[in-house]
Amino acid sequence: MYPKQKNMALLTPITTHFLNDGQLMSDELIERGHINRTYMSVIRTAGVTERFIHQHINKFVFPNPPAMMNNIRRVVDHVNSKTPNIAEHLTLIPSETGKDFYLDENNEYWRCFRYVEGSTTFDIVPNPDIAYKAAVAFGSFLNKLSDLPTKDFHITIPDFHNTLFRLKQFDEARHNPAPGRIELAEDEIAFVESNRALAGRLMQIVHNHPEAIRIVHNDTKVNNVLFCEKTLEALTVIDLDTVMPGTVLFDIGDLIRTGTSTSAEDEQDLSLVQFDIEKFAAIIRGFAETTGKSLHPAEWSAMPVCGAVITLTIGIRFLTDYLNGDKYFKTHRENHNLDRCRTQFELVRQMLDQLPQLEKIVAEAKAATV
Known part of the structure; x- marks a missing residue:
């Protein structure tokens, strides 16, 4: 219609x-x-x-x-x-x-x-099969781009997934917030402070292993895959604005962020925000099957936490924009960016609580690629 x-x-x-x-x-x-x-x-x-x-x-x-x-x-x-x-x-x-x-x-x-x-998208992944197919779609997309030289690409958003840079922006916003903003965000600010050590994990790969850097999508939200309405097979990857050099973990991490949550990105009832470990396993399997043999050892090592790092990064960005007065992300209600931030931080909590299980899933996926 x-x-x-x-x-x-x-x-x-x-x-x-x-x-x-x-x-x-x-x-x-x-x-x-x-x-x-x-x-x-x-x-x-x-x-x-x-x-x-x-x-x-x-x-x-x-x-x-x-x-x-x-x-x-x-x-x-x-x-x-x-x-x-x-x-x-x-x-x-x-x-x-x-x-x-x-x-x-x-x-x-x-x-x-x-x-x-004849295409459709998912804002919330309904089952592990769709999570797996989304991961295969993005992994296949990365494989097709693997022979493109990184030096020829324009950096559309510098430091896009640089969590350390996002922390610097957060610190600036925290010390000069828009009026009436900081009072509602005290718990979220405390959460950032308690997880600063996590921020550098993926950037260590970028800085220490330039040989691992390739062209990646950088915005692998699950709704950036078009699926066939009839068969639910993945058709194509969309939203290419941030395609530029990076580590594959940026893409794996962002799909984990959006593909494992049981709720919308801006859910206000945090009791509805759940991290689905079966979908996590499906995403890891999909990327491992398509890109596993080309991954750097340092990428495999950091893979269990890449979802938590990217989710923390996006949460920090939402919180920073809230403190700045909502200047970057479009908002549709009062405190919208703060709500978005809270859902991200809830997911980070749950991912870190289940880290031993995530490490086991990654280890099994890596062994299967040998």
């Missing part, structure tokens, strides 16, 4: 710069994602109706959209060249100028992708 008409005056002049022969039939604002503003449009061209995704790129977060789009074009073309099934291709639509973006009269950047028909 196609979306009802909304915001037509907003999108009509934008779509014509990507699909100048098409007529905009309807469009819909997609209320998902923390950064960019996303619309789904229905375009009719020569009697054929198709859907597209149009995004307004957030320049505050991505200050150099042309360089970012160059990264994305390289990745899309490279991955598609290694993907025989066209139905699994991500298609980037160039603008009328031939560039992969359109710069409007307000100096704002837009881009366009063809909508992948």
Whole structure:
């Protein structure tokens, strides 16, 4: 079913710069994602109706959209060249100028992708099988990018998963918070202080083992995998804004963060936030089967805690943004970033409580790759 008409005056002049022969039939604002503003449009061209995704790129977060789009074009073309099934291709639509973006009269950047028909996503993983398939999808994506040189990629967000840098930002926000913010966050601030030692685990790999650094996705939320609506097989990986050099543990850790939680990222009732160890095992198995033989020994060593480190990092970012007055992430209610922070820290607590079991799961997965 196609979306009802909304915001037509907003999108009509934008779509014509990507699909100048098409007529905009309807469009819909997609209320998902923390950064960019996303619309789904229905375009009719020569009697054929198709859907597209149009995004307004957030320049505050991505200050150099042309360089970012160059990264994305390289990745899309490279991955598609290694993907025989066209139905699994991500298609980037160039603008009328031939560039992969359109710069409007307000100096704002837009881009366009063809909508992948018959696809669906999961915000909460329903079972270990979907967790495994998501891990295989991201692991296969990494394998296809393994021969791309890291030196040619623009760093879209410096220090994106650098927990030590995020701690520095947190410290600055803590000592100069927006009015009325710090009083509600005392427990969360204490949690950060008690887990500072965890912050450097993944950055040790980045600093000490440059040979382990490769092109990774960096934003492996489970809803960045498109699944077939009918078969629930993974089709393709999306949201390529942060594809840049890093350790594979950034990707494994972020999928653990989003793929093992039983609740939404902003759940206010923490009793509903549970870490699912069976989904953790499925994710580790999926990555081990696809990327295990290429992992550095230091990556295997830190794998049991990578989920906790990335989850702590995202929690710190939510807390920092809350203390700063909600300037980075989009919010939809009062204290939204604080709620997000609390769910992340609850997951970290549970992951660390079960660390011996996580170490055993990783050891078994590593042994299976030999």
